[in-house]
Amino acid sequence: MNFIDNPRKLRGFEKHVRVEKVSRRSILKGLGITGGFVLAAPVMSRQALAYETGAGKMPHGVVVDPRVFVSVAPDGIVTIVGHRSEMGTGVRTSLPLIVAEEMEADWSRVKVQQAHGDEVKFGNQDTDGSRSTRHYLMPMRQIGASARTMLEQAAAKRWGVPATEVKAVNHEVVHSASGRKLGFGELAADAAKESVPSIEGLKLKDPKDFRYLTKGQVGMVDLHDITTGKARYGADVRLPGMKYAVIARPPVTGGTLVSFDPDAALKVPGVEKVMKVQGWPWPSKFQPLGGVAVIARNTGAAIKGRDALKLVWDDGPNGKYDSVAYRKELEEASRKPGLVLRKEGDADAALKGADKVIVGEYYVPHLAHVAMEPPVAVADVKGDKAEIWAPVQSPGGTREDVAKTLGIPEGNVTVNVTLLGGGFGRKSKCDFALEAALLSKELGAPVKVQWTREDDIHNGFLHTVSVERIEAGLDKSGKVIAWRHRSVAPSIASTFAAGTVHQAPFEIGMGLVDMPFEIANISCENPEAAAHTRIGWFRSVSNIPRAFAVQSMVGEIAQATGRDQKDMLLELIGSPRIVKPNVKDLWNYGEPQDSYPIDTARLRKVVELVAEKGGWGRQVPKGHGLGIAVHRSFVSYIATIVEVAVDDKGKLTVPRVDTAIDCGTYVNPERIASQIEGAAIMGLSLVKYGEISFKEGKVQQKNFDDFQVVRIDESPVVTNVYIVPPGPDTPPSGVGEPGVPPFAPALINAIFAATGKRIRSLPIGKQLEA
Amino acid sequence: MIKVKINGQEQSWDGDPDLPLLWFLRDEAGLTGTKYGCGQALCGACTVIVDKEAVRACVTSVNDVAGREVTTIEGLHPNGDHPVQKAWRQLNVPQCGFCQAGQIVQAAALLMDNPKPSHDQIREAMSGNICRCGCYQRIENAVHLASTGV
Ligand code: FES
Numbered sequence: 018m019n020f021i022d023n024p025r026k027l028r029g030f031e032k033h034v035r036v037e038k039v040s041r042r043s044i045l046k047g048l049g050i051t052g053g054f055v056l057a058a059p060v061m062s063r064q065a066l067a068y069e070t071g072a073g074k075m076p077h078g079v080v081v082d083p084r085v086f087v088s089v090a091p092d093g094i095v096t097i098v099g100h101r102s103e104m105g106t107g108v109r110t111s112l113p114l115i116v117a118e119e120m121e122a123d124w125s126r127v128k129v130q131q132a133h134g135d136e137v138k139f140g141n142q143d144t145d146g147s148r149s150t151r152h153y154l155m156p157m158r159q160i161g162a163s164a165r166t167m168l169e170q171a172a173a174k175r176w177g178v179p180a181t182e183v184k185a186v187n188h189e190v191v192h193s194a195s196g197r198k199l200g201f202g203e204l205a206a207d208a209a210k211e212s213v214p215s216i217e218g219l220k221l222k223d224p225k226d227f228r229y230l231t232k233g234q235v236g237m238v239d240l241h242d243i244t245t246g247k248a249r250y251g252a253d254v255r256l257p258g259m260k261y262a263v264i265a266r267p268p269v270t271g272g273t274l275v276s277f278d279p280d281a282a283l284k285v286p287g288v289e290k291v292m293k294v295q296g297w298p299w300p301s302k303f304q305p306l307g308g309v310a311v312i313a314r315n316t317g318a319a320i321k322g323r324d325a326l327k328l329v330w331d332d333g334p335n336g337k338y339d340s341v342a343y344r345k346e347l348e349e350a351s352r353k354p355g356l357v358l359r360k361e362g363d364a365d366a367a368l369k370g371a372d373k374v375i376v377g378e379y380y381v382p383h384l385a386h387v388a389m390e391p392p393v394a395v396a397d398v399k400g401d402k403a404e405i406w407a408p409v410q411s412p413g414g415t416r417e418d419v420a421k422t423l424g425i426p427e428g429n430v431t432v433n434v435t436l437l438g439g440g441f442g443r444k445s446k447c448d449f450a451l452e453a454a455l456l457s458k459e460l461g462a463p464v465k466v467q468w469t470r471e472d473d474i475h476n477g478f479l480h481t482v483s484v485e486r487i488e489a490g491l492d493k494s495g496k497v498i499a500w501r502h503r504s505v506a507p508s509i510a511s512t513f514a515a516g517t518v519h520q521a522p523f524e525i526g527m528g529l530v531d532m533p534f535e536i537a538n539i540s541c542e543n544p545e546a547a548a549h550t551r552i553g554w555f556r557s558v559s560n561i562p563r564a565f566a567v568q569s570m571v572g573e574i575a576q577a578t579g580r581d582q583k584d585m586l587l588e589l590i591g592s593p594r595i596v597k598p599n600v601k602d603l604w605n606y607g608e609p610q611d612s613y614p615i616d617t618a619r620l621r622k623v624v625e626l627v628a629e630k631g632g633w634g635r636q637v638p639k640g641h642g643l644g645i646a647v648h649r650s651f652v653s654y655i656a657t658i659v660e661v662a663v664d665d666k667g668k669l670t671v672p673r674v675d676t677a678i679d680c681g682t683y684v685n686p687e688r689i690a691s692q693i694e695g696a697a698i699m700g701l702s703l704v705k706y707g708e709i710s711f712k713e714g715k716v717q718q719k720n721f722d723d724f725q726v727v728r729i730d731e732s733p734v735v736t737n738v739y740i741v742p743p744g745p746d747t748p749p750s751g752v753g754e755p756g757v758p759p760f761a762p763a764l765i766n767a768i769f770a771a772t773g774k775r776i777r778s779l780p781i782g783k784q785l786e787a
Numbered sequence: 788m789i790k791v792k793i794n795g796q797e798q799s800w801d802g803d804p805d806l807p808l809l810w811f812l813r814d815e816a817g818l819t820g821t822k823y824g825c826g827q828a829l830c831g832a833c834t835v836i837v838d839k840e841a842v843r844a845c846v847t848s849v850n851d852v853a854g855r856e857v858t859t860i861e862g863l864h865p866n867g868d869h870p871v872q873k874a875w876r877q878l879n880v881p882q883c884g885f886c887q888a889g890q891i892v893q894a895a896a897l898l899m900d901n902p903k904p905s906h907d908q909i910r911e912a913m914s915g916n917i918c919r920c921g922c923y924q925r926i927e928n929a930v931h932l933a934s935t936g937v
């Protein structure tokens with residue numbers, strides 16, 4: 018077995034573990050900071066943190082140091098570092114906003130500075146797993162409170178009054194007894210000399226005094242630039258003397274170049290050079306596939322040159338990969354017992370003795386991310402130094418991998434993070450930056466590697482392909498007494514280690530073994546499946562097929578027993594309780610069970626809230642139907658109701674979507690709504706069209722004509738979002754990904770309500786037309 | 788030598804006349820606001836206005852626009868205060884923002900042609916512009932806002 022409990026372990030996690038053991042002092046020395054402090058979260062006391070998260074267990078943990086994140090200029094401008102990657106969630110605004118809130122800075126006098134990739138300095142920077150607010154709400158508050166305290170101390174000293182008598186208010190410190198005031202800018206130099214207060218002694222603001230947090234009134238810092246074309250994405254970086262490159266890569270994963278003829282390409286106006294690109298054997302994590310690069314004076318010439326290349330490939334071991342045949346393999350595997358991951362009671366016996374058994378086999382094909390900005394990177398390698406500009410979700414990992422690939426020290430690599438034109442997990446893999454680095458080194462000039470949309474679809478790291486088979490056993494009264502769920506899908510771990518046939522804990526923990534229903538006999542199994550292409554994280558990952566299967570099955574049980582879907586759902590969830598599945602080392606999105614248990618009271622609550630607000634049970638016109646689904650993922654709870662309309666030709670439209678989310682303590686309700694609105698569109702895209710298929714080892718789709726995504730004229734007419742108000746101590750949880758999983762099953766259940774047709778295979782394609 | 792006016796400025800090109808306008812704008816003229824998303828007129832990320840019409844710069848050659856006037860996102864309004872841009876900011880339309888230059892230019896072209904489009908007309912006119920982040924509800928409302936002031 019090849020189980021990996023934290024995906025980032027796959028990029029040399031051992032090293033990070035060692036970093037955590039380094040004493041504080043030597044880290045400080047290494048950074049050249051005196052008087053600052055750098056902590057990994059586990060060292061923080063529970064009291065200081067209020068709740069514990071898995072942040073400290075991430076590579077390089079958390080850095081809580083105002084000197085790293087905040088600077089105040091004499092003119093009063095406060096610069097706050099955003100150390101996560103902005104791909105549309107608003108994180109480049111929301112994390113600095115938390116700091117500004119706590120330090121009483123006036124947001125109109127705050128500048129945000131994007132951190133380059135340096136996890137020793139900034140702490141973990143992997144912008145994935147819906148973790149940014151979850152892991153950084155409290156550290157950012159502490160950083161802001163530290164900065165505020167230092168400013169207050171400096172003012173108190175200047176006036177010779179006790180620090181308890183002064184207070185920072187809206188960008189200045191005031192001494193109300195004497196009516197004196199000093200602006201942050203006037204205090205900057207003195208405050209910098211103050212020692213950084215201990216975390217334990219910090220006084221955090223009372224949430225009722227928040228000016229920005231939870232209000233949703235602050236737009237993204239990049240909003241003006243985005244609307245005027247000034248925002249800089251990876252593709253927009255231009256350096257003097259920069260060359261433009263596109264690369265012809267092996268069409269089959271694991272294929273290699275046999276020969277190539279550059280002559281015709283070299284005749285294309287603007288083409289300057291044709292060269293081989295080093296490739297790594299499959300699987301090699303994020304290392305480039307290799308191929309042939311065309312170097313030109315602009316991207317258009319490079320693309321035209323590539324079209325003119327004559328290439329001969331050896332397709333290698335995956336040359337026979339065929340999606341039709343592979344689906345049969347998965348289905349057959351799902352019908353036989355697999356590795357048992359969770360066992361409670363005796364599901365096999367209970368299924369045998371059941372009055373009725375309902376069986377569903379649910380299929381979800383490979384999916385491509387197709388972020389609007391295809392992969393792109395600029396590299397400038399000079400001697401043993403490299404500088405990268407790229408839209409990457411993991412600048413720290415990129416830095417490590419560039420250093421390793423070029424054989425230079427990590428300290429010689431600078432990774433500048435641009436805005437990301439969408440990420441969805443694709444840009445957690447830095448292969449495109451590595452390609453640029455290799456080419457720049459060889460050319461001795463800065464180079465931009467631009468992936469075309471076809472490259473993105475042909476050579477990506479796809480969402481897995483899966484069969485989820487669920488058997489539910491009912492007794493005479495219609496109560497569910499047995500649940501056997503077999504999940505068969507190639508694992509993301511196969512991209513890191515050859516021979517992987519089982520899913521990793523972080524995959525099985527996404528809706529398989531953490532299934533929350535109150536059922537006496539449960540078996541969750543994982544039969545083997547081998548990968549034949551590169552599999553990677555795709556927004557919400559294994560939760561997509563799992564929620565689709567589990568929540569469709571709820572609909573099927575309701576259908577078989579003549580029950581209301583929502584009532585059936587609540588009955589299966591059962592009593593309000595903490596679910597403790599009988600699973601060894603249950604993976605919980607990297608979070609401790611204490612702060613983030615599987616809480617069915619919260620699960621029920623989002624179902625009840627969406628049912629109430631979304632008008633569950635309302636009369637809908639003929640041909641319309643309502644469907645509901647709920648799913649816990651990224652330690653958040655989300656329920657969705659979809660209203661669908663299906664006309665007599667089988668064409669579907671979505672008049673209305675209602676979603677309730679409980680993501681604990683939150684920062685910006687406006688961005689939460691926008692993430693959920695977007696998740697509905699992504700969910701609708703994958704239900705209607707989402708399919709990447711292989712024939713003879715090659716992806717059969719190429720662009721937005723045959724890998725379609727939803728457009729505005731077919732998007733839901735309205736999506737309503739309801740946010741559950743958090744309890745006083747509810748820790749923050751994920752937002753970016755959890756909106757996706759419940760959408761598909763809610764829509765599929767709605768389609769059943771509208772038409773009586775049960776869809777078990779995605780995408781729908783022509784299934785409703787018959 | 789091809790001459791073309793871009794955002795009011797005369798530009799010239801003596802390279803491959805078939806070069807897609809998109810790459811001329813981005814790589815040769817340094818106007819990177821116009822984006823590449825598909826190269827096949829499928830996504831609208833590269834939308835610019837030629838004379839008074841929205842076109843996809845990825846399938847339009849430099850030669851096609853010889854002697855004509857091209858407006859990109861950078862030239863829509865000197866301060867970025869075109870009613871469409873303002874409405875976009877008011878409703879916090881963008882997520883990642885990568886599609887938004889194309890969306891805004893398309894919407895501006897729509898309003899030149901039809902100052903008061905219905906919701907159905909907005910949906911139809913904007914259907915060539917993909918937003919993978921899924922900002923459609925806000926895009927529709929922002930076009931409506933820009934056209935009506937409410
Ligand atoms: S890049 Fe031109 S339409 Fe997509």
Ligand code: FES
Nearest residue numbers: 883884886918920
């Ligand atoms: S905002 Fe990201 S693609 Fe539209």
